[in-house]
Amino acid sequence: MQLFPWRKRPVHLGTYPMEKIKRVDKSTTRITDNVPRIPQRANFFRRAAFGDLGKKPQQEIRRFVDKYPLSRAMGKTMHTLGPIHEGTPNPEQAPLPDNPQDIADHIKATCYFLDSDIVGICEVPEFAWYSHNLDGKPIEVRHKYAIVLLIDQGFETLNASSGDDWISGSQSFQAYLKGANIACTVANYIQELGYEARAHSNSDSQVLHLPLTLLAGLGELSRIGELVLNPYLGPRFKTSVITTNLPLAVDKPIDFGLQDFCNSCRKCARECPCGAISYGDKVMFNGYEMWKPDVEACARYRIANPNGSACGRCMKMCPFNKEGQLQHRLGLWLAINVPAMHKVLIWLDDVLEYGKRTPIWKWWLDLEARDGQYVQPKKTNARDLRLNRPVPIKQKIALYPLEVIPPAGLKEAHPVKRREAQARSEQK
Ligand code: B12
Numbered sequence: 001m002q003l004f005p006w007r008k009r010p011v012h013l014g015t016y017p018m019e020k021i022k023r024v025d026k027s028t029t030r031i032t033d034n035v036p037r038i039p040q041r042a043n044f045f046r047r048a049a050f051g052d053l054g055k056k057p058q059q060e061i062r063r064f065v066d067k068y069p070l071s072r073a074m075g076k077t078m079h080t081l082g083p084i085h086e087g088t089p090n091p092e093q094a095p096l097p098d099n100p101q102d103i104a105d106h107i108k109a110t111c112y113f114l115d116s117d118i119v120g121i122c123e124v125p126e127f128a129w130y131s132h133n134l135d136g137k138p139i140e141v142r143h144k145y146a147i148v149l150l151i152d153q154g155f156e157t158l159n160a161s162s163g164d165d166w167i168s169g170s171q172s173f174q175a176y177l178k179g180a181n182i183a184c185t186v187a188n189y190i191q192e193l194g195y196e197a198r199a200h201s202n203s204d205s206q207v208l209h210l211p212l213t214l215l216a217g218l219g220e221l222s223r224i225g226e227l228v229l230n231p232y233l234g235p236r237f238k239t240s241v242i243t244t245n246l247p248l249a250v251d252k253p254i255d256f257g258l259q260d261f262c263n264s265c266r267k268c269a270r271e272c273p274c275g276a277i278s279y280g281d282k283v284m285f286n287g288y289e290m291w292k293p294d295v296e297a298c299a300r301y302r303i304a305n306p307n308g309s310a311c312g313r314c315m316k317m318c319p320f321n322k323e324g325q326l327q328h329r330l331g332l333w334l335a336i337n338v339p340a341m342h343k344v345l346i347w348l349d350d351v352l353e354y355g356k357r358t359p360i361w362k363w364w365l366d367l368e369a370r371d372g373q374y375v376q377p378k379k380t381n382a383r384d385l386r387l388n389r390p391v392p393i394k395q396k397i398a399l400y401p402l403e404v405i406p407p408a409g410l411k412e413a414h415p416v417k418r419r420e421a422q423a424r425s426e427q428k
């Protein structure tokens with residue numbers, strides 16, 4: 001969608017004016033020199049599949065995608081892209097511009113041509129590569145650059161839904177599928193030009209997307225926790241990544257005042273159905289600082305949501321989840337340029353009932369796969385704002401840092417120790 005059609009913008013800048021956002025040398029997230037690499041086995045979806053969370057999540061994860069027909073259909077298409085995440089570069093390199101900035105602009109324009117929403121580029125720090133795959137084989141650190149693509153999860157659909165009803169999983173999947181499609185095409189294009197490249201999507205990724213999104217200047221880490229928030233798309237996006245050795249000019253991180261905004265606002269924490277988002281301060285975790293969420297609680301809820309498929313309610317309820325219309329751009333301008341307005345904007349967001357469902361945009365069917373056929377679900381989450389939800393007196397976020405994650409390649413269950421994990425946040 002062209003927000004400002006009258007503006008003659010070069011294609012490599014994209015639709016959203018990211019060039020207007022302040023660039024900084026270091027990200028607004030504190031990152032020390034001691035960030036470890038993590039094995040794929042630590043991913044809580046994988047942990048659920050191996051039985052680390054017990055029987056129920058282990059059963060439910062098997063139907064996580066298939067419980068809703070549209071997600072199942074997208075899953076099938078995504079499966080076909082599996083083999084083309086990797087590829088071999090042409091032996092002869094094509095004649096390209098000498099300047100890495102020109103090449104970067106060309107690659108960004110290609111990503112926009114293929115329908116990415118926002119694109120950024122950074123160098124890949126070692127810690128962004130997973131250390132081992134699920135078989136316990138070390139993952140090689142092989143490419144210098146990452147091209148990071150943001151894909152909108154869909155404004156109307158997200159705002160018609162409660163964020164945790166039957167369409168929620170499919171919103172993730174439409175962005176994953178589109179992102180995988182573009183990332184595989186761009187990786188294959190770079191190989192055609194004679195350079196190494198690999199696509200990293202939801203179905204197959206050797207890298208952690210969060211630090212790359214941050215370093216490529218596409219957003220700041222938010223209170224939601226494991227989520228980078230972009231000033232224009234808010235939290236409402238999924239990412240895909242292409243790593244490559246094609247020489248590219250990189251982007252700098254951005255600062256649009258989000259750390260201060262999230263310090264005052266706790267709307268995502270208030271609205272999370274399972275209390276997985278921190279009301280408290282940031283903590284140091286594995287050598288970097290963030291509002292670490294209770295990923296175990298979130299994973300359990302998303303995997304086994306009885307009245308919907310998955311969940312993305314935190315994204316939906318965030319005051320930055322807006323459409324980009326003029327009044328929203330004004331609010332965004334105030335949020336960025338007048339920090340004294342933060343509290344007023346947060347208050348106004350509730351007063352104007354942002355976050356309430358917009359029924360006119362509901363287009364999907366409520367269906368659930370049960371015993372091999374699709375039936376009407378017994379119940380559907382139908383939440384709006386929960387303005388009076390009390391702040392928990394003592395919130396205990398379960399933390400799973402490097403010391404307690406399962407060993408790389410372990411095929412048996414490595415049960416979580418929730419009490420110990422919660423005690424860790426009390427010591428912080
Ligand atoms: C597994 C997973 C989850 C699981 C479990 C997470 C876990 N820790 O195991 C759960 C269920 C919690 C989850 C939930 C959500 N997720 Co998720 N998740 C992932 C996934 C697929 C793998 C991450 C992983 O392997 N974690 C296991 C280990 C590495 O965890 P960890 O050591 O605790 O490290 C985490 C962070 O601390 C951070 N991190 C790691 N190293 C470093 C280093 C630095 C310097 C920094 C700053 C951060 C950082 O990355 C890890 C993310 O889990 C990533 C995709 C990817 N490949 O990165 C998406 C991803 C992070 N999720 C995403 C999203 C959007 C969500 C949800 C909003 C769901 C939704 N509907 O879309 C919620 C948000 C929950 C929250 N409050 O933060 C997006 C974030 C995009 C964005 N806007 O920034 C990603 C990138 C998927 C994508 N391709 O777009 N997710």
Ligand code: SF4
Binds near residue numbers: 302311313
């Ligand atoms: S995805 Fe849902 S359960 Fe997880 S943190 Fe967000 S609102 Fe909470």
Ligand code: SF4
Binds near residue numbers: 222224262263319
């Ligand atoms: S809801 Fe508020 S606290 Fe949460 S991420 Fe959005 S701005 Fe930050």
